[in-house]
Amino acid sequence: MLLYLHIPFCHRICPYCSFYKHTPGPSSAGDFINALSREAKHRIAQTNEAPRTIYLGGGTPSMLSPSHLTQLFESLQESIDFSKLDEVTLEANPATFDAKKAALFRELGVTRVSLGIQSFAPHVLATLGREHSPDEAARSVEILHDAGIPHINIDLMFSIPGQTKSDWESTLTRAIELKPHHISAYNLTYEEDTAFFESLQRGEMRENEDIDAEHFHLAHDLLLSNGFDHYETSNYAQAGHQSSHNLGYWQGEDYLGLGPSAVTTIGNTRSKNIPDTARYIEQVNTLGHALGEAEHIDPESRRIERIALGLRTRMGIPMSLLDTAARSRATTLATEGLAHIDHDTLTLVGRGRALVDPIAAELI
Ligand code: SF4
Structure with a gap:
């Protein structure tokens, strides 16, 4: 964590x-x-x-x-x-x-x-x-x-x-x-x-x-x-x-966020602390925490996040995160020199690294 x-x-x-x-x-x-x-x-x-x-x-x-x-x-x-x-x-x-x-x-x-x-x-x-x-x-x-x-x-x-x-x-x-x-x-x-x-x-x-x-x-x-x-x-x-x-x-590890506005993601739950320092202090002093809204992260949202964040890294993402159409698009990106596929891992290379956001949007 x-x-x-x-x-x-x-x-x-x-x-x-x-x-x-x-x-x-x-x-x-x-x-x-x-x-x-x-x-x-x-x-x-x-x-x-x-x-x-x-x-x-x-x-x-x-x-x-x-x-x-x-x-x-x-x-x-x-x-x-x-x-x-x-x-x-x-x-x-x-x-x-x-x-x-x-x-x-x-x-x-x-x-x-x-x-x-x-x-x-x-x-x-x-x-x-x-x-x-x-x-x-x-x-x-x-x-x-x-x-x-x-x-x-x-x-x-x-x-x-x-x-x-x-x-x-x-x-x-x-x-x-x-x-x-x-x-x-x-x-x-x-x-x-x-x-x-x-x-x-x-x-x-x-x-x-x-x-x-x-x-x-x-x-x-x-x-x-x-x-x-x-x-x-x-x-x-x-x-x-x-x-x-x-x-x-x-890479999608769990994180615990403390302090006003800090976000926590543990397992399938994401919560956010109150983004207001005075109220944060008041609530922590009363309850020991200042948690505000919380949401359940469904598997599809998790998958999308893993693609968007993972493609930014040189470690890339497992091809198994992609559906059939996206896998085919990834293969095309590789032939265009924008991506590399090795042992079922997709990484962006060359100009592809500057185009991470539009490429992630296409693959999602
Ligand atoms: S306002 Fe504060 S936190 Fe934001 S960029 Fe400036 S110094 Fe950093």
């Missing part, structure tokens, strides 16, 4: 972000950490299963104070045997931690830090509403190396309005020079309920599939020529540095 903890606080809100998050506001971080610790004790005990990975996402978990981080990890250590864990990831933003805090991450058992840098071009960072400078981002990577974090990921984004091919190439080059173990290169998506989505609706921003493909292939070629393995549509890793938590998720 995978364990996810959602920390909803951010210093400021990025206009493209659809995650549940807010500035600290009236909900005190102390009350939140108390509630999260209580929920962890209650729900981990209920599952009766030791998690294989822990992922602290958000929001900006690196914003938490050293004492809140310590309190949270101490309470997790009471519920979980950390020696059994394969990976402990903490999402971080540049300039939200210094050398002392990075050393604390390591001391608390964090093995992987995922740093949201997005770009090294100042005008692109301004479009994205990011508050860090390129130099602060670079310094943050150096701090993590110095602290001995074994797995460092840098998140980057492409196809951003105003971002040229040369901006994207310089960003990738500077990221590679910082020697991270892993780079995630995401195509900007316009998610509902974001300021970017509204700009798209008003025609002030435009999607461009040609630019998406050009930027995707630029990243692919540059990262592969610098020793990275392309193991998932948006993810590249040096040998031995793949994200164990994310791989588990893409």
